[in-house]
Amino acid sequence: MQDVLRLPPAEICAMQDARLRRMVALCRERHPYYSAAWRGLDLDAVQGVADLWRLPLTPKSALMEAPERFRLDCTGLPVAERALWEVVHTTGSTGDPTPIYMTTHDWQGYVLLNRRVAEISGITERDVIANLFPLTAAAMGAFVRATSLAYGAGAAVCAAMPGAPVGTFGIQRSMDEAIRMVERHRATVLTGVTSFVRRVLLRALELGADFGSVRMCAVTGEASTPALRADMRALMRQLGTAGATIFDRYGSTEGGGLSQCTEEFDWHNPAPDLVLHEVVDPATGRSLADGERGHLAVSHLDRRGTVLLRYLVGDVVSLDRSACPHCGRTAERIVGPVVRTKDLVKVKGMLVNPALLLARLQAVPGISEFQVLVARPGGDLGMDELVVRLAPHPGVDAAALEAEVVAAAQGAVGVRPRVVLEAARAIYDPEQQAKATRFVDTR
Numbered sequence: 001m002q003d004v005l006r007l008p009p010a011e012i013c014a015m016q017d018a019r020l021r022r023m024v025a026l027c028r029e030r031h032p033y034y035s036a037a038w039r040g041l042d043l044d045a046v047q048g049v050a051d052l053w054r055l056p057l058t059p060k061s062a063l064m065e066a067p068e069r070f071r072l073d074c075t076g077l078p079v080a081e082r083a084l085w086e087v088v089h090t091t092g093s094t095g096d097p098t099p100i101y102m103t104t105h106d107w108q109g110y111v112l113l114n115r116r117v118a119e120i121s122g123i124t125e126r127d128v129i130a131n132l133f134p135l136t137a138a139a140m141g142a143f144v145r146a147t148s149l150a151y152g153a154g155a156a157v158c159a160a161m162p163g164a165p166v167g168t169f170g171i172q173r174s175m176d177e178a179i180r181m182v183e184r185h186r187a188t189v190l191t192g193v194t195s196f197v198r199r200v201l202l203r204a205l206e207l208g209a210d211f212g213s214v215r216m217c218a219v220t221g222e223a224s225t226p227a228l229r230a231d232m233r234a235l236m237r238q239l240g241t242a243g244a245t246i247f248d249r250y251g252s253t254e255g256g257g258l259s260q261c262t263e264e265f266d267w268h269n270p271a272p273d274l275v276l277h278e279v280v281d282p283a284t285g286r287s288l289a290d291g292e293r294g295h296l297a298v299s300h301l302d303r304r305g306t307v308l309l310r311y312l313v314g315d316v317v318s319l320d321r322s323a324c325p326h327c328g329r330t331a332e333r334i335v336g337p338v339v340r341t342k343d344l345v346k347v348k349g350m351l352v353n354p355a356l357l358l359a360r361l362q363a364v365p366g367i368s369e370f371q372v373l374v375a376r377p378g379g380d381l382g383m384d385e386l387v388v389r390l391a392p393h394p395g396v397d398a399a400a401l402e403a404e405v406v407a408a409a410q411g412a413v414g415v416r417p418r419v420v421l422e423a424a425r426a427i428y429d430p431e432q433q434a435k436a437t438r439f440v441d442t443r
């Protein structure tokens with residue numbers, strides 16, 4: 001089969017042009033949101049990717065407010081295109097889950113995308129994937145799609161179903177049971193939320209578990225940093241794992257997964273035939289040149305359930321369309337650092353990037369768990385306060401660590417924090433929380 005990821009860029013673009021025309025034709029007739037939003041536009045002028053600027057950007061809030069309006073009306077289309085196969089959810093700032101609908105056609109496209117994710121990241125049919133994502137109240141993309149990844153790769157998969165109790169049937173397993181499952185199945189790939197997988201590695205060390213089969217952790221669900229990933233590799237080596245690869249699975253429930261051919265490197269679009277990426281200026285709607293940092297917008301090129309065009313994911317990144325220096329693939333790569341715009345906050349009048357602060361703190365050795373709080377103890381008239389809740393590793397000098405944390409925070413964001421020492425489990429209890437909450441704004 002022809003490898004679309006190695007086509008000359010002009011051929012990829014021609015393929016995308018044809019698919020975009022078909023997608024726009026379907027949406028103008030059958031998409032409740034776009035058929036209304038595009039009224040009055042010259043849609044016949046949208047002949048390809050170069051004409052995308054003619055279509056308005058779609059803010060995340062539009063999807064969150066009315067997800068049903070983003071479903072294509074598939075009446076009269078072939079069964080495989082219209083039959084609902086899977087619903088996954090994304091959660092926004094409101095915490096209300098937003099459904100993303102996938103028909104048979106979409107699911108098969110997703111398995112194809114995952115086959116390529118696996119190929120790029122080196123997951124094969126010889127792998128056994130342990131799905132360590134938690135059970136959640138609404139079907140979460142990462143949990144459900146662990147099967148698409150396994151099916152796409154031809155790998156085996158088992159699910160531990162950890163996390164806080166949800167529902168009435170008590171089917172969750174504890175972290176210790178999850179660790180036994182990894183041992184029993186001789187799992188080679190652990191996939192889950194970064195902070196949870198890290199706790200699994202720590203607990204496996206405590207238990208003296210046999211993780212000799214594990215070679216990769218494929219993690220996502222929260223921002224992680226080079227320091228955190230290095231920490232996880234060190235834990236894997238301590239455990240005597242077969243390999244110590246951390247695959248940082250960047251992507252979105254709406255746009256799909258991306259893949260790294262090399263650790264700590266850019267993310268390949270595994271499916272330029274299904275998903276188009278642009279980096280745009282949200283003020284003008286114009287696409288920015290490759291290498292310029294701006295807002296990531298994704299467009300579906302061949303979907304039948306929930307269809308999104310020029311959808312703003314909420315991340316600031318840049319694109320690189322040159323051939324990958326590591327693997328030679330030609331489809332576009334997303335270049336970090338990924339800055340999540342919804343996460344920027346004002347502290348004492350200054351715009352602070354919590355990701356930067358968290359990255360700096362994660363790089364301080366000797367920390368077991370931590371959490372940053374922004375509070376305003378005096379109410380509306382009070383002063384903002386930056387608090388770091390801190391749990392040192394056993395045997396670490398708490399006073400020295402505290403001083404180091406204060407210096408790191410001040411260096412990162414220019415605000416001096418108050419440090420409160422606490423037990424690791426008081427900050428993040430993996431039996432109760434799907435992921436560690438590293439940053440809380442209580443104002």
Ligand SMILES: [Zn+2]
Binds near residue numbers: 261329
């Ligand atoms: Zn590559």
